[in-house]
Amino acid sequence: MLQDHHGRRFHYLRLSITDVCNFKCNYCLPDGYQCDSEREFLTLPEMQALTKAFAGLGTSKIRITGGEPSLRKDLADVIAMAKNTQGIEQVALTTNGFRLEKDIEKWRDAGLDSLNVSIDSLDSKAFATITGHEKLQSILRGLDKALALGVAVKVNSVLMQHFTASELTRFQAWLKDKPVTLRFIELMQTGDNITFFKQQHLSGEPIKKTLIEQGWARVIRDKAAGPAQEFQHPDYAGRIGLIMPYSKDFCSSCNRLRVSALGKLHLCLFAEQGLDLREYLRCNDVQGLQLQLQKLLGQKEATHWLHEGYTGATTHLAMLGG
Ligand code: SAM
Ligand code: SF4
Secondary structure, eight states: OOBOTTSOBOOEEEEEOOOOOSOOOTTTOTTOOOOOSOOOOOOHHHHHHHHHHHHHTTOOEEEEESSOGGGSTTHHHHHHHHHTSTTOOEEEEEEOSTTHHHHHHHHHHHTOOEEEEEOSOSSHHHHHHHHSOOOHHHHHHHHHHHHHTTOEEEEEEEEOTTOOHHHHHHHHHHHTTOOOEEEEEEOOOOTTOHHHHHHHOOOSHHHHHHHHHTTOEEOOOOGGGOSOEEEEOTTOSSEEEEEOTTSTTGGGGOOEEEEOTTSEEESSTTOSOOEEOHHHHHTTOHHHHHHHHHHHHTTOOSSOOGGGTOOTTOSOGGGTTO
8 A cells, every 4th residue: 555654545546648638727728738849648558557556556546637638549448448457446537528428438438437527617608718618518418428327427616706606506506406526626826827826716615604504514524535525415416525725634635646647756736846657667667666656655745835835846737637
């Protein structure tokens, strides 16, 4: 089992398979994806070596992310590879939903267990303003398709100043009979979005207060479940979660490690640097990689330094997948 010096165990890997994205979310890639150099993203055999190494050290869940992971033509193969690796029990995907309607069946057939779709507003116009794409209705149809196919669905929604009481009401009405977990994520500062962050950051605390006043009850989750706080209400099929990275003790429940599409281990979303694993992946040295991972984990710090405005090497989250 991968465990750090602070007693945290890591059973969850977030694997980015590309940093390319077709959306222009105003908090992430407002000018769209910019390619500044030739890069070689991890190949399927390299990902297989990585997955084997992590699974052998107790990783049971893999989330495939990006950039936009569905832009990779071999996404279904990546899902199948992860699902067929001994020890991996759950394969999840985070996507902007662009190809969801078309491809969800293929992904489910490959072994996908759960899906996180990013939907920052249920208002089509606001959605298009935030992402640069008029795709909300197709994404919602894709989401329904995923549910019908038995794929568990969570929705990620970044909190920004446009988020008013009416946005919350709209989301809640949608959750009445939609068995999904909607997670409001506080906007995080990255190297590229400092001014935007200062103008747009919105705390999740008032939403939490409103939910409690409305009779939403905190779901008691396993300590290994990660840092989201979740709420449920008897009148709603869906749940609401809050991810508040600026709250006290957020990092104490950290259960995940990240590997970038270039094969770098990031011990924290806001780590100072990625630690290169490629030499092990290229030659399928699973054992060597396992020893290296255990060694590198010794460098994991107790917490991020976001409160001090320190964002490490992370210029935007498309680099790593959130
Ligand atoms: N492109 C995919 C998507 O949007 O779902 C996967 C990658 S994206 C970086 C993963 C998640 O990070 C998304 O839910 C996105 O909304 C969130 N995200 C991106 N930048 C963020 C920021 N600065 N603060 C908080 N969440 C952010
Ligand atoms: Fe692309 Fe996801 Fe970033 Fe939006 S949040 S620009 S969809 S990587």
